[in-house]
Amino acid sequence: MIYFVPVQLKDIFEQGKNYSWVKPEVCPACGHYKVWGHGFTARYFRDFSDCLYLKCYRCPDCLCIITLRPDTHFSRLRSSRETIRTHFEQRQVKGRWPRSSLSRSCLRYWLANLTRLTSVHLGCDWKGGLLAAFDWLLSMGKTPVSRVM
Numbered sequence: 001m002i003y004f005v006p007v008q009l010k011d012i013f014e015q016g017k018n019y020s021w022v023k024p025e026v027c028p029a030c031g032h033y034k035v036w037g038h039g040f041t042a043r044y045f046r047d048f049s050d051c052l053y054l055k056c057y058r059c060p061d062c063l064c065i066i067t068l069r070p071d072t073h074f075s076r077l078r079s080s081r082e083t084i085r086t087h088f089e090q091r092q093v094k095g096r097w098p099r100s101s102l103s104r105s106c107l108r109y110w111l112a113n114l115t116r117l118t119s120v121h122l123g124c125d126w127k128g129g130l131l132a133a134f135d136w137l138l139s140m141g142k143t144p145v146s147r148v149m
C-alpha cells in the first residue's frame with residue numbers, strides 16, 4: 001500500500017538511500033505495532049533526471065508492503081498535485097494550457113480522465129467547472145486525473 005508522507009523530493013534526490021525516512025508507528029493496513037524495513041523501490045518524478053529511491057516497510061502480521069511516497073504527488077503520477085492543478089487552473093482561466101514541458105498527450109489524457117470522473121461523480125450536467133470538480137474529487141480522496149475510478 002502507498003503511505004503518503006510529508007517529504008521534499010529534492011532531499012530524497014540529494015541523499016538517495018541515506019535519506020532519513022520516518023518509519024510508520026504502526027502498520028497503516030492492520031494497526032500492528034511494528035513494521036520492518038523492506039528495502040527501497042525506484043520511482044521517477046518530473047524534473048528529476050534519475051530515479052528516486054522510496055523506502056518500503058513490511059508488516060510481519062498482515063504481510064502488507066508499505067511504500068512511503070511524497071504527499072505532494074498522487075500515486076502513479078510523476079507530476080506534483082500542484083503542477084497538475086495549476087495546469088487546469090490556467091486552462092480554465094485563460095482558455096488554454098500553459099507553456100510547459102508536459103506533453104499535449106499527457107494533458108489531454110488528464111483532461112479526458114477528469115472529465116469522465118466529473119461526469120461519473122458529479123453528473124453529466126455539472127456546471128461548476130473542471131477546477132471545482134478537481135478540488136471536489138481531491139477532497140473525496142480520489143486522484144482527479146486518474147483513469148481508475
Ligand SMILES: [Zn+2]
Nearest residue numbers: 027030059062
Ligand atoms: Zn499489517
